[in-house]
Amino acid sequence: MSDRRTALIDAGLELVLEQRFQDLLASVDTRSITEKAGVTTGSFFHHFRNRAQFTDAVIDRLEQLWAESTQRSLSAIDGFTEGVEFRAAAALEWQRLESEQQPSVLQHLLFAVVGQPVSDDTDRTAGDVLAARYRALQESVLPAYRRGLASIGREMMPPFTDRDLAVALTAIGAGLKARRFADPEAVRPELYADLVSVLVIAVTRPVGEQVEGSELASLERQLVSPPSGLLPPKAESGTWRHIAEAAAPLFSDRRVGEVKVSEVAAAAGVSASTVYHQFGTVSAVAAAGWVRYLPELEAISTEPLTAQEGPIVRMEQVLTRFIEVARANRGALEGLVMESVNRTGESPFPVAPIPSLLVPHVRELRTRGLLRRRVDSVGLARSITQLVAMRVLAVPDEPDERVIDDTLGMLLEGALAREGR
Structure with a gap:
């Protein structure tokens, strides 16, 4: 034309x-x-x-x-x-x-x-x-x-x-x-x-029902994002869990690149080909170590809020325990970050379970009218989790409280609603 x-x-x-x-x-x-x-x-x-x-x-x-x-x-x-x-x-x-x-x-x-x-x-x-x-x-x-x-x-x-x-x-x-x-x-x-x-x-x-979080957050969680306990299909097999749990100690104080597939296979008593079939990469094996901590983190996330608490307080509590576990399992944290960056779609261990612990609380901020309209709840939860993880990896000795305060302060300052925004 x-x-x-x-x-x-x-x-x-x-x-x-x-x-x-x-x-x-x-x-x-x-x-x-x-x-x-x-x-x-x-x-x-x-x-x-x-x-x-x-x-x-x-x-x-x-x-x-x-x-x-x-x-x-x-x-x-x-x-x-x-x-x-x-x-x-x-x-x-x-x-x-x-x-x-x-x-x-x-x-x-x-x-x-x-x-x-x-x-x-x-x-x-x-x-x-x-x-x-x-x-x-x-x-x-x-x-x-x-x-x-x-x-x-x-x-x-x-x-x-x-x-x-x-x-x-x-x-x-x-x-x-x-x-x-x-x-x-x-x-x-x-x-x-x-x-x-x-x-x-x-x-x-x-009428009169005090819903945990909110019905809207619950509905949105079901329709848009995976529940916090979501694991890949292979996690249903005993082999996947056995390898993940057996290999977890290898990553407590070692980086992903320092652990070989042969070591993972030896720790689990399986062949290297089985490790490749179940996970594909060593970083996926390292990330899978988080399966041990998901129930504990989910319990913190789903604890009913008291009158003195709020969604931000609950996020701080989840992140505090997340950092404690991460410091004791540096390789597992590194594997989690690597999987979130390098993998898309069918990752053997999707990074979604960790941010999804924060998603209900981010959405509760939206329900209360405190979140900017254009802010994506799931995206904000992922950004918070990934930034905290990167801070822990980059500055191992930084106090936990400072990591959390700086991360939430920086991200929520731009995300929380203000007049005219």
Whole structure:
């Protein structure tokens, strides 16, 4: 595509976005409107002073249709307060949304000219119209959502609010409705109800129940990251564990490069080929030594928080024991770092179990609204673990407390939420 042709196309798109709603209607001439309505041109101008006044009337009618649609939504949503499950109410709501396409199309036309005045006779922009209707929709559905949550014994889980739920559900409904109109085969009938059910479960919790960490962190942990006790498939075999445990003493005060495969084989009483088959590298054997300490570290990580403690305190406790073990098993720590750097995907001993001990506490910071929105929970946990490990390897005599304070101070200073970030 030539640069000139691209420039013309881009200019055309920009001009569309600069149009007022009145300009969009201008492509439909007055005669077409009167013929569609079955009236004369004179009748049109009897009712409307000019096309600008007609445009404003169309906007008013759109707002009316949207308000009526909202009332029908409330009838469906209120179903679950009378014993109907949340998912069933959502299914009823989708039936209504699916049958009312005209308001949806007009809404999307307004999005296309969101910053422009709707007509010559007003300063009100298309964005003002949309914002007002969405606010009215939100205020209308909030009482129903609150009653519905109370009826199923759940409440919003921080940092989410019931207003967040209203925004999310109305946005999902509007988006799926538009996609259904453009591509009917793409949106299966149950999709909206399924999404509503999952969202409600994800951002709420049982009323009064003090959940360890949070239900959101638990759900995210299951969907996104491995549980802390995860081991590679080969770890299920007795041979893998036997070699890992038998070889562990070899790495207590020796570096990975100082231990030979033949020594590992001799310590475990197996052949060198068996070691290669189970692990592939000596560094993987060294890293596997951490399997002995995972239950202890996991117990520290999952200890319920007291009123005086918090997620950062629990991370400090996990890291303190991690460093103690690392100092007593330098080769195992080196193997862990080497595996995390050199291996991807199918590593014989993935480094994931160690950072995953911190992931629930990082996510608890997010749940409490203390973590910046763009910070990735799993990535932050990995960075903390890897930086601590590198500090221990690089400066063996550095006090544990300083390693932890410096690492958490440096990483969390950039990750914790501040006003305007």
